[in-house]
Amino acid sequence: MTSERRWNGWGDASVEEALKPEALAFLATRIGTPAPRPDAPFAAALAQVEAQASRLPAHPLVDTRAETRLRASFGQSMHDWLRLRFGVLGRVTDGVAFPAHAGEVRTLLDWARGEGVQVLPSGGATSVAGHLTPVGERPVLTLNLGRMTRLLDLDPVSQLARFEAGVPGPDLEAQLRAHGYTLGHFPQSFELSTLGGWIVTRSSGQQSARYGRIEQMFAGGTLQTPDREWVLPTFPASAAGPDLREWVLGSEGRLGVLTEATVRVTRAPAAEEFVGVFFPDWPRALAAVRALGQAKLGLSMLRLANPAETFTTLTMAGHPQAIGWLERGLGLRGVGEGKCLLFAGFTGQSAAQVRAMRGAAARVWRAHGGVSTGAFLGRKWAARRFAGVYLRNSLWDAGYAVDTMETACDWPRVDAMVRGLESAGRTALAVHGERTHCYTHLSHVYAQGSSVYSTFVYRIGPDYDTALARWQALKAAVGDAIVAQGGTITHQHGIGKDHVRWLPAEKGATGMAAIAAMVRQFDPDGVMARGNLLGDAA
Numbered sequence: 355m356t357s358e359r360r361w362n363g364w365g366d367a368s369v370e371e372a373l374k375p376e377a378l379a380f381l382a383t384r385i386g387t388p389a390p391r392p393d394a395p396f397a398a399a400l401a402q403v404e405a406q407a408s409r410l411p412a413h414p415l416v417d418t419r420a421e422t423r424l425r426a427s428f429g430q431s432m433h434d435w436l437r438l439r440f441g442v443l444g445r446v447t448d449g450v451a452f453p454a455h456a457g458e459v460r461t462l463l464d465w466a467r468g469e470g471v472q473v474l475p476s477g478g479a480t481s482v483a484g485h486l487t488p489v490g491e492r493p494v495l496t497l498n499l500g501r502m503t504r505l506l507d508l509d510p511v512s513q514l515a516r517f518e519a520g521v522p523g524p525d526l527e528a529q530l531r532a533h534g535y536t537l538g539h540f541p542q543s544f545e546l547s548t549l550g551g552w553i554v555t556r557s558s559g560q561q562s563a564r565y566g567r568i569e570q571m572f573a574g575g576t577l578q579t580p581d582r583e584w585v586l587p588t589f590p591a592s593a594a595g596p597d598l599r600e601w602v603l604g605s606e607g608r609l610g611v612l613t614e615a616t617v618r619v620t621r622a623p624a625a626e627e628f629v630g631v632f633f634p635d636w637p638r639a640l641a642a643v644r645a646l647g648q649a650k651l652g653l654s655m656l657r658l659a660n661p662a663e664t665f666t667t668l669t670m671a672g673h674p675q676a677i678g679w680l681e682r683g684l685g686l687r688g689v690g691e692g693k694c695l696l697f698a699g700f701t702g703q704s705a706a707q708v709r710a711m712r713g714a715a716a717r718v719w720r721a722h723g724g725v726s727t728g729a730f731l732g733r734k735w736a737a738r739r740f741a742g743v744y745l746r747n748s749l750w751d752a753g754y755a756v757d758t759m760e761t762a763c764d765w766p767r768v769d770a771m772v773r774g775l776e777s778a779g780r781t782a783l784a785v786h787g788e789r790t791h792c793y794t795h796l797s798h799v800y801a802q803g804s805s806v807y808s809t810f811v812y813r814i815g816p817d818y819d820t821a822l823a824r825w826q827a828l829k830a831a832v833g834d835a836i837v838a839q840g841g842t843i844t845h846q847h848g849i850g851k852d853h854v855r856w857l858p859a860e861k862g863a864t865g866m867a868a869i870a871a872m873v874r875q876f877d878p879d880g881v882m883a884r885g886n887l888l889g890d891a892a
C-alpha cells in the first residue's frame with residue numbers, strides 16, 4: 355500500500371488519531387468551545403499556485419507543475435499551517451527538483467547560479483520554524499533530497515555509516531538494523547525528517563542521553579556549496595584548529611547542500627525498557643531528574659512532565675476508569691494532586707545491564723519520593739512515541755491550534771523558565787480575549803541544565819487575520835520570555851525565519867557578523883536559503 359502525505363497537516367493522509375470525548379470536554383472547560391470552520395479545499399490552493407506563474411527558465415530536472423510547487427513550499431510551523439488551512443498561501447516556490455545523486459545537485463547548483471536563481475534545499479519538510487518559506491526577489495528553486503536515501507558504506511570496525519543525506523528516519527534505521535546497527539536518533543518527527551535536515555538544524559532525538567544529539571553523531575560529509583564540492587573528512591577527534599563540522603551543523607541550508615553524511619553508529623541494543631515514575635510534586639521531581647542527569651548512570655532518556663502536562667496527558671488519554679485506579683494506588687503512596695510523570699529510558703546490550711541501570715536509577719528517584727509504575731506506562735509511551743503528533747490534525751479539525759516553543763538553560767534557571775514561558779503564553783492571548791492551555795516537559799536532561807519544552811493549545815480563531823494575530827502574539831511573548839529568562843531561543847528546532855529576531859540576543863553583534871561573513875564566504879551571490887538565520891529576505 356502506498357501512502358500519501360497530507361498536503362495541509364501532519365503525516366500520512368490515511369492515518370487518523372481520534373480525540374477522545376474526555377479530551378474535547380477537558381479543552382472546552384479550559385479554553386472554551388471553538389466555532390467550527392472549514393479548511394480551504396485543495397483545488398482552491400492549487401488555483402492560487404497556478405495564478406503565480408513560475409519564473410524559472412526551463413530545465414529538464416526542474417518540475418514547475420502547480421501541485422509539485424504547492425506540496426514543496428511549506429513546512430510544519432503554525433504559520434505554514436495557517437496559510438494552508440485558510441487558503442492564504444502567499445509566495446510559493448517557483449519549481450522543485452528531485453536530484454537522484456550528488457552529480458545532479460552539482461548540475462542544478464551550477465545552473466541556478468548561472469541563471470540568478472535562489473536555491474532552497476529541503477529534506478522531510480518538517481521544519482517548525484519557517485525554514486522553507488520562499489523569500490526574496492529572485493525566483494526560488496526548491497531542491498528536495500527525497501530521492502537520495504542510500505546507505506553508501508558501513509564500516510563496522512570504526513562504527514561509521516555513510517548515507518545520502520535525504521534519507522528519512524525509518525529508512526535510515528531499517529538500512530542500519532539490517533546490519534545490526536542503529537543511529538539512535540529519534541526526534542518526534544522521525545517518520546518524515548531526514549539525516550541532512552537533522553544535521554543542518556542541530557536536531558535532538560528522544561534518546562539523546564545515550565546516543566547524543568546529532569552533533570555527536572555527525573562525523574563528516576560532503577557539502578555542495580554554490581561553486582564547489584567541500585568534503586569534511588572523519589576523525590575520531592582532532593585538535594587541528596576550529597572544527598569545521600560545526601559550520602555545517604546549524605547552517606540551515608545557507609552554505610550549500612549536504613549530499614552525504616557519515617555518522618557514528620552503535621550496535622543495535624539487545625534490551626530496552628521505558629519506565630513511568632510519578633513524583634508527588636514539581637520541586638522533588640526537578641531535584642530527582644537533576645540528580646539522575648548528574649549521576650551519569652547511562653540512561654537513554656529522561657522526560658519529565660510538569661503537573662499541568664501530567665494532568666493533561668492523563669485526562670486526554672480518555673481512560674477515566676483505569677486512570678482512577680492508578681490515581682487511587684498512587685494516592686496510597688503519597689502521590690496526589692500536583693504529581694509529575696517521568697519517563698526514564700534504559701537501553702543496553704543485555705537485560706542484566708538494563709536491570710542494573712534501572713536499579714541504580716530507582717535508588718535516586720526513591721530518595722526524591724518517586725513511585726515507579728513499572729514498565730506498563732513506558733511500553734504505552736514507546737508504542738505511541740511517533741503517533742501522538744497526529745493529534746495535531748484532529749485538534750485542528752476540532753478548532754484548536756497547538757504550538758510549541760522550546761529552549762534550554764542551566765539548572766538554576768529551569769523552574770523560572772517553565773513558569774515564565776507558561777505565563778507569557780497565557781498573557782499573550784488574554785490580550786486577545788482568549789485563554790491558552792499551557793503545559794511543559796523537560797525533554798533532554800544534561801548535567802549542566804535542561805531543555806524546556808512548552809505546549810500551547812488555544813482556539814484558532816474564525817479567520818486568517820485573527821488566527822495569525824493570535825499566533826504572532828504568542829510567539830513574540832514566549833520568545834521574549836525565553837530570552838528574558840536567559841535561555842537559548844531554540845534547543846532543537848533551529849532558527850529558520852520564525853526565530854531570527856532573537857538570535858542576536860545570544861550570539862551578540864560580533865557573533866552575528868561572523869555568521870554573516872561565513873555565509874558570504876560560501877555563498878557570495880546570496881543564492882542559498884535566503885532569510886534563514888540572518889533574516890536577509892531582501
Ligand SMILES: Cc1cc2nc3c(=O)[nH]c(=O)nc-3n(C[C@H](O)[C@H](O)[C@H](O)COP(=O)(O)OP(=O)(O)OC[C@H]3O[C@@H](n4cnc5c(N)ncnc54)[C@H](O)[C@@H]3O)c2cc1C
Nearest residue numbers: 477478479480481541542543548550551552557558607612
Ligand atoms: C511534529 C514534529 C515533531 C518534531 N520533533 C522534533 C524533535 O523531537 N527533535 C528535533 O530536533 N526536531 C523536531 N522537529 C523539528 C524538525 O523535525 C527538525 O528540525 C528536523 O531536523 C528537520 O528535518 P527535515 O529533514 O524535515 O528538514 P526540512 O524541514 O526539510 O529543512 C529544514 C532546514 O534544513 C535545510 N536542509 C534540509 N536538508 C538539507 C540538506 N541536505 N542540505 C542542506 N540543507 C538542508 C533546509 O533548507 C531548511 O533550512 C519536529 C517537527 C515536527 C513537525
